[in-house]
Amino acid sequence: MSTHASAPSRESVTALLGMLAYGELVAFDRIAADARLAPDLQRRATLSAMAAAEINNFHRLVSRITELGGDPDAVMEPFVAAIDTFHDSTKPRDWLESLVKVYVGDAIADDFFREIAALLEPADRDLVLEVLHNDANAEFAVAEINAAIAADRTITGRLALWARRLVGEALSQAQRVAAEHDAITTIVLEGTGDLTKVGELIKRIMQAHSERMTAVGLNN
């Protein structure tokens, strides 16, 4: 990946981990609630298990924040509004919407954190890479979405629109975080070297998203 312009400050790293940690805590909460939308108990349990996995990651991130001398509540707090707003504005109305959200959301989050991880020192880099989502989540979501589309092609338009809304809301909250939190912007800027590279990072993430949507038949 890119060479480090400089090692990120402890403050930037704890802020980044705090953002991740609060993201995991809320993902737990929202996916747990979305599991109720499942058409049967087995599928409900599958989504519930995905939610539960976020909590293990949350604890690992909080341990590292504490190790770095950060106060977990204090470092998470600045990201509460943006992350809550994202979820409040993207509540799935049914099972398929909840799966598209898991699929789109996990993948974009993972792509972002994989890029960011490359900018960190080894201990934090490894931690961030380890809390990425399980491929099994995406496989389950894709299989369900594919089966639903095969059974009824008319849902494609609605789900494609939903996926675009998810990305739009995610980008708008990401911009809010970037504008409000210098610590996060700094880590990306210092890591990538300049603003052009930040643009390229976003472009790569959006390109990968677009390819995934095509693969699942939702890029109409």
Next chain:
Amino acid sequence: MSTHASAPSRESVTALLGMLAYGELVAFDRIAADARLAPDLQRRATLSAMAAAEINNFHRLVSRITELGGDPDAVMEPFVAAIDTFHDSTKPRDWLESLVKVYVGDAIADDFFREIAALLEPADRDLVLEVLHNDANAEFAVAEINAAIAADRTITGRLALWARRLVGEALSQAQRVAAEHDAITTIVLEGTGDLTKVGELIKRIMQAHSERMTAVGLNN
């Protein structure tokens, strides 16, 4: 414990495991939702982690049901109404009520399953004993409740009333299960030997509950 009158039938055992499994799935869902009532992010994470633990237990129970030739959805289904009704009628209104529910509910469920486990064959007995709740849950709940009572004695009456309501609703749903599901009644009857022993089992569980309420200052 008691000597076996006879080994419980496979049908009775899968029904019991199905009841336990659905109980875990719903406990996950409800505790995950109750975590939002927490006064800060750390406490919210603690309750979220308790919820997540239920899902691991759920998976172990479902594996065993499948191993015994049962269909997990089918064996859980008969208990959906009773368990959902219990939770729908006992939604905590605040953080302390959610902790009292965890404390009272976990303990009574564990006492019941410890007694029932003694009536099962070794493989099922061990599984049922292993999915009992972590003592740390109770310790956390008791510490929070004690601290809240120390800060404001006037909440004792409300929480004691709440605990009584929880037990009342639990008993009324347990009676419904006993009336509707011969498989569960049979396992208890065959295991304990006669109806008097069932009465004694309930009495022991209620006695232990009462002692716990006294210990936490809620038996007024």
